[in-house]
Amino acid sequence: xxxxxxxxxxxxxxxxxxxxxxxxxxxxxxxxxxxxxxxxxxxxxxxxxxxxxxxxxxxxxxxxxxxxxxxxxxxxxxxxxxxxxxxxxxxxxxxxxxxxxxxxxxxxxxxxxxxxxxxxxxxxxxxxxxxxxxxxxxxxxxxxxxxxxxxxxxxxxxxxxxxxxxxxxxxxxxxxxxxxxxxxxxxxxxxxxxxxxxx
Amino acid sequence: xxxxxxxxxxxxxxxxxxxxxxxxxxxxxxxxxxxxxxxxxxxxxxxxxxxxxxxxxxxxxxxxxxxxxxxxxxxxxxxxxxxxxxxxxxxxxxxxxxxxxxxxxxxxxxxxxxxxxxxxxxxxxxxxxxxxxxxxxxxxxxxxxxxxxxxxxxxxxxxxxxxxxxxxxxxxxxxxxxxxxxxxxxxxxxxxxxxxxxxxxxxxxxxxxxxxxxxxxxxxxxxxxxxxxxxxxxxxxxxxxxxxxxxxxxxxxxxxxxxxxxxxxxxxxxxxxxxxxxxxxxxxxxxxxxxxx
Numbered sequence: 001x002x003x004x005x006x007x008x009x010x011x012x013x014x015x016x017x018x019x020x021x022x023x024x025x026x027x028x029x030x031x032x033x034x035x036x037x038x039x040x041x042x043x044x045x046x047x048x049x050x051x052x053x054x055x056x057x058x059x060x061x062x063x064x065x066x067x068x069x070x071x072x073x074x075x076x077x078x079x080x081x082x083x084x085x086x087x088x089x090x091x092x093x094x095x096x097x098x099x100x101x102x103x104x105x106x107x108x109x110x111x112x113x114x115x116x117x118x119x120x121x122x123x124x125x126x127x128x129x130x131x132x133x134x135x136x137x138x139x140x141x142x143x144x145x146x147x148x149x150x151x152x153x154x155x156x157x158x159x160x161x162x163x164x165x166x167x168x169x170x171x172x173x174x175x176x177x178x179x180x181x182x183x184x185x186x187x188x189x190x191x192x193x194x195x196x197x198x199x
Numbered sequence: 200x201x202x203x204x205x206x207x208x209x210x211x212x213x214x215x216x217x218x219x220x221x222x223x224x225x226x227x228x229x230x231x232x233x234x235x236x237x238x239x240x241x242x243x244x245x246x247x248x249x250x251x252x253x254x255x256x257x258x259x260x261x262x263x264x265x266x267x268x269x270x271x272x273x274x275x276x277x278x279x280x281x282x283x284x285x286x287x288x289x290x291x292x293x294x295x296x297x298x299x300x301x302x303x304x305x306x307x308x309x310x311x312x313x314x315x316x317x318x319x320x321x322x323x324x325x326x327x328x329x330x331x332x333x334x335x336x337x338x339x340x341x342x343x344x345x346x347x348x349x350x351x352x353x354x355x356x357x358x359x360x361x362x363x364x365x366x367x368x369x370x371x372x373x374x375x376x377x378x379x380x381x382x383x384x385x386x387x388x389x390x391x392x393x394x395x396x397x398x399x400x401x402x403x404x405x406x407x408x409x410x411x412x413x414x415x416x417x418x419x420x421x422x423x424x425x426x427x428x429x430x431x432x433x434x435x436x437x438x439x440x441x442x443x444x445x446x447x448x449x450x451x452x453x454x455x456x457x458x459x460x461x462x463x464x465x466x467x468x469x470x471x472x473x474x475x476x477x478x479x480x481x482x483x484x485x486x487x488x489x490x491x492x
Contacts (some may be wrong), residue, residue: 024303147381151400151401154424190323
């Protein structure tokens with residue numbers, strides 16, 4: 001993946017290419033995802049080009065899909081009851097089982113390279129916009145983003161202790177969506193520098 | 200001689216003061232779109248019964264320029280800054296628009312006050328208070344840092360409001376809403392509630408509904424904060440409430456149960472009346488209260 005990035009491929013293409021093909025959500029996620037997509041953005045910044053705007057909408061949509069799919073996949077896998085132990089017939093080869101960690105975390109490191117690359121692009125735009133905000137507003141945005149991430153960490157840590165808790169699963173997914181929504185919203189904010197100026 | 204000098208100075212000063220004031224107007228479609236952008240200052244927009252857009256701008260210095268143009272049904276009002284200008288001033292705009300216009304407003308550090316504009320509104324601010332009225336058309340509000348006040352007229356418009364750091368105070372808005380805050384409390388009063396999707400990370404919610412529709416749908420989530428609902432005395436709805444660290448207070452009667460014998464968590468599911476509506480509430484850290492009085 002890193003080689004591809006160095007070769008100049010579009011990070012969004014990388015993100016799309018890295019999506020797993022075998023993730024089957026437990027339930028129909030599209031209505032919720034569509035609702036999230038429909039909410040972004042409400043006002044285009046004065047100087048954002050249509051291409052940029054479309055790119056970030058696509059990026060946000062892809063991120064939401066990736067997050068939702070991965071979280072659902074991992075949570076579903078974790079919540080599935082373990083099969084009852086049976087005697088393995090000697091004629092069958094012994095299955096190679098990857099040991100599952102005793103504790104489980106849903107940090108972004110579990111969400112794959114595609115997610116991380118696309119997220120990095122959104123982060124880059126977010127920080128560009130953030131730097132252009134007045135100091136007081138920048139501090140508020142940073143604090144709120146930190147609050148969301150802290151909440152995600154807290155839920156993730158609690159999930160490690162209660163991996164099959166559906167309430168925590170829903171709230172974690174919702175918190176990840178809130179984080180992405182905040183990044184996308186700030187990325188499209190108008191700033192003093194982005195408002196119209198005389199040429 | 201002294202009198203002549205004084206008069207001349209007064210005229211010059213008067214001219215200098217007026218140089219920063221702009222007063223313009225143009226014919227406009229009664230249901231057209233008005234687009235306003237300003238960086239800093241205050242923007243007041245009022246609906247009136249003339250097919251005309253009028254703007255009075257108080258520019259803070261000579262380097263700023265007000266662009267006022269119409270194209271078809273669209274009227275644009277922009278405070279334009281000189282290139283490379285280090286912006287420190289502020290510009291106040293007072294705008295009148297045809298009452299049924301739709302309004303798109305973008306500001307950075309400016310308060311927005313909108314009165315009697317009955318078309319669709321899209322309002323976005325980085326910093327500043329947003330105050331508006333909700334009629335029969337939808338409103339979308341996004342504010343990063345600042346309070347949002349919406350006073351409704353119990354019309355049909357849907358409100359979508361997002362605030363990163365700041366509260367939402369909503370009175371007599373329509374029956375459908377989608378609300379989201381990261382840090383900020385929400386206070387909502389509605390005559391009738393039909394559909395609500397509410398999410399907060401750090402904030403309290405208090406929602407009072409005098410009536411609810413038969414197809415009531417409420418979906419609320421809170422991470423850190425209390426979620427309090429006041430519903431009418433009688434309603435037909437199925438409730439599904441769960442909290443991880445927090446109590447569930449229920450005035451309707453049924454008591455919550457613990458979801459785990461050894462761990463935290465409370466849940467409450469019950470049906471009122473025919474159970475046609477759906478109320479789903481999820482909270483991580485905070486109390487959920489539902490009451491019918």
